[in-house]
Amino acid sequence: MARRPQVLFPLFAEVTALPGVGPRLGKLVAKVAGPRVADLLWHLPTGLIDRRFAPKVAQAPSGRIATITVRVEAHLPPRAPRLPYKVRCADDTGILHLVFFHAREDYLRKVLPEGETLVVSGRVEGFGGEVQMVHPDHIAPLADLASLQTVEPVHRLTEGLTLKPLAKAVREALGRAADLDEWLDPEFLRRQGWRSWRAALAAAHAPTDESGLEPTDADRSRLAYDELLANQLALALVRAHQKRQPGRSLRGDGQLRERVAAALPYRLTGSQHRAIEEIAADMAEPSRMLRLLQGDVGSGKTVVALFAMLLAVEAGTQAALMAPTEILVRQHHAVLAPLADAAGLRIGLLTGRDKGKARDAVLAGFASGELAMAVGTHALFQEGVEFRDLGLAVIDEQHRFGVHQRLTLGAKGRDVHMLVMTATPIPRTLMLTAYGDMDVSRLTEKPAGRRPIATRALPLARLDEVVAAVRRAIGDGAKAYWVCPLVEESEVIDLAAADERKAQLETRFGERVGLVHGRMKGAEKDAVMAAFAEGAVDVLVATTVIEVGIDVPQATVMVVEHAERFGLAQLHQLRGRIGRGDAESTCLLLYAQPLGETARARLTILRETDDGFRIAEEDLRLRGAGELLGTRQSGLPAFRLADLAVHGELLAAARDDARLILDRDPELATPRGQALRTLLYLFERDAAVKLLRSG
Ligand code: ADP
Numbered sequence: 001m002a003r004r005p006q007v008l009f010p011l012f013a014e015v016t017a018l019p020g021v022g023p024r025l026g027k028l029v030a031k032v033a034g035p036r037v038a039d040l041l042w043h044l045p046t047g048l049i050d051r052r053f054a055p056k057v058a059q060a061p062s063g064r065i066a067t068i069t070v071r072v073e074a075h076l077p078p079r080a081p082r083l084p085y086k087v088r089c090a091d092d093t094g095i096l097h098l099v100f101f102h103a104r105e106d107y108l109r110k111v112l113p114e115g116e117t118l119v120v121s122g123r124v125e126g127f128g129g130e131v132q133m134v135h136p137d138h139i140a141p142l143a144d145l146a147s148l149q150t151v152e153p154v155h156r157l158t159e160g161l162t163l164k165p166l167a168k169a170v171r172e173a174l175g176r177a178a179d180l181d182e183w184l185d186p187e188f189l190r191r192q193g194w195r196s197w198r199a200a201l202a203a204a205h206a207p208t209d210e211s212g213l214e215p216t217d218a219d220r221s222r223l224a225y226d227e228l229l230a231n232q233l234a235l236a237l238v239r240a241h242q243k244r245q246p247g248r249s250l251r252g253d254g255q256l257r258e259r260v261a262a263a264l265p266y267r268l269t270g271s272q273h274r275a276i277e278e279i280a281a282d283m284a285e286p287s288r289m290l291r292l293l294q295g296d297v298g299s300g301k302t303v304v305a306l307f308a309m310l311l312a313v314e315a316g317t318q319a320a321l322m323a324p325t326e327i328l329v330r331q332h333h334a335v336l337a338p339l340a341d342a343a344g345l346r347i348g349l350l351t352g353r354d355k356g357k358a359r360d361a362v363l364a365g366f367a368s369g370e371l372a373m374a375v376g377t378h379a380l381f382q383e384g385v386e387f388r389d390l391g392l393a394v395i396d397e398q399h400r401f402g403v404h405q406r407l408t409l410g411a412k413g414r415d416v417h418m419l420v421m422t423a424t425p426i427p428r429t430l431m432l433t434a435y436g437d438m439d440v441s442r443l444t445e446k447p448a449g450r451r452p453i454a455t456r457a458l459p460l461a462r463l464d465e466v467v468a469a470v471r472r473a474i475g476d477g478a479k480a481y482w483v484c485p486l487v488e489e490s491e492v493i494d495l496a497a498a499d500e501r502k503a504q505l506e507t508r509f510g511e512r513v514g515l516v517h518g519r520m521k522g523a524e525k526d527a528v529m530a531a532f533a534e535g536a537v538d539v540l541v542a543t544t545v546i547e548v549g550i551d552v553p554q555a556t557v558m559v560v561e562h563a564e565r566f567g568l569a570q571l572h573q574l575r576g577r578i579g580r581g582d583a584e585s586t587c588l589l590l591y592a593q594p595l596g597e598t599a600r601a602r603l604t605i606l607r608e609t610d611d612g613f614r615i616a617e618e619d620l621r622l623r624g625a626g627e628l629l630g631t632r633q634s635g636l637p638a639f640r641l642a643d644l645a646v647h648g649e650l651l652a653a654a655r656d657d658a659r660l661i662l663d664r665d666p667e668l669a670t671p672r673g674q675a676l677r678t679l680l681y682l683f684e685r686d687a688a689v690k691l692l693r694s695g
């Protein structure tokens, strides 16, 4: 069993193990940095205070931080209750008043005894001809002058947490970081001009000027590279492990696929054909497929999945398609069932909502093999779900699922081939961090007959005009989505806003308004969606539950309220719900004024292009990778030190490095390999270490 190296133990203790960090402070530190000592190492300074400037009083310019040596002359308690307490100090060039509001006299007399010579440090201000320092940051004996006259790092804080205790905790954490054996190639290290990990860490925490705060700083780059290398090495290990697993070659005679192709109401695009061929080639190999099918919203991934599933069935196995929401699963089932029917196949449907006899029948069908195909939610992973012989698992909108879930479904069968599909147009750099060198098929063409979507941005003040326009469109037989503001902190507020808007629209459109939101029961949602697709509802008011995958080709209008609150990728996903049929579509993005610069840039990009990949690249540029797609929900790794908008080249280098390392030392058995194991633990890639045979 692999174990975390002992040298890292002190770093993985709780922050409360540090001297001076009690439970109360510990909570605040955990909130701003993280719960463990190591998290403080990654909490790099975001600013600095330069206290090296040590002028005489007469030479201290107003507004600047200065460290000044003065003699305390007299305490001047306030003459009226709301006036400040002053302490007159001086050197041989002039008088400096220290100013305190809400001061406690006994305390001030203790730290500033009259007649004493002391060092004070803080911002100097000119006030009515006087030189002042309001609440000095430091008051210290003369002997401390040298240690005060330095550059102080400033860290990101949270409410209730002040800089001093946090800075002290960071120093303590650094004291616990041992010198670790070098895991980087010495030649590479030399070429980059980088120092050892420990030295780089110390230096990154002690910037001496602004350039030391930049992500491109040598020490920060070294730390970022370490993080990226841990990420890439872990992915490469997972991949190598997967490759070692025996797979099984699945080949079909093409009969089922031919029958379904004949039943399709359209012709497959060139990129759909290509993707299907790539998948078939992978499945024919005696190793396990792990392929990502990436295609913008509306590019037609579902039918590609169907062909892969048919191939698995032709080869005598079963296939399962998993999607993240009930609505999506039902939609997939509704689309796929008639097509499967053309091939004489039935598809079993399984969601958390299915209970009792119906569920038992489906489970029996999977177990006996009578149901060759399955479509379902997470319910497919549950215990008690058995397949006779699962050959292929397809996972739709994969970014909603974690790696763990991906693996669980794979474990439902023997050597299951995996196809994961995502509509998230992940930029190349991010792809690499989430999947490493995973095989990728991309759907680059849109199905024929798609019309571009006219996109307009309007201030919310013009809501009445928008309502009138929607009304006209509906009069002409259109259907419209109306997306309500997203307030991330509270679903309840989202809901209230959506409810209110629905009521308001009903006064204009009558009964033909529906509402769908995240808190609804599955059956209610389905009913509303069905009414929208089939006619009774013309305007569907929604929170972002319509974000993924919903396909109603008759919908040609999309209104998004408070578009400025949505991310670029999210707006693109939303807009992808329209423009699916052959009629002209319109997307109206309503924003509140004043519009910030980034929000304005986002809306402009959306008006200019509907190319998901370009949008994703712009999103990365505008927001930085950390925020992209809301990293937490996206399943993409969040980096503490690396900034993908800046460190793209380092990422590519780390990928090559990881590949080379595993070519030469697949078990990480050499001394450098051992050091790399420590690196993996340092960045909590423990799971990857456990995949090593000699772990
Ligand atoms: P996504 O990639 O977003 O999952 P879907 O698979 O839902 O896209 O497909 C979007 C729509 O395009 C569906 O209505 C589907 O029937 C249709 N479609 C898929 N492939 C083609 C094609 N080659 N030609 C025309 N329409 C297609």
Ligand code: MG
Pocket (backbone or CB within 6 Å): 301, 302, 396, 423, 549
């Ligand atoms: Mg889809």
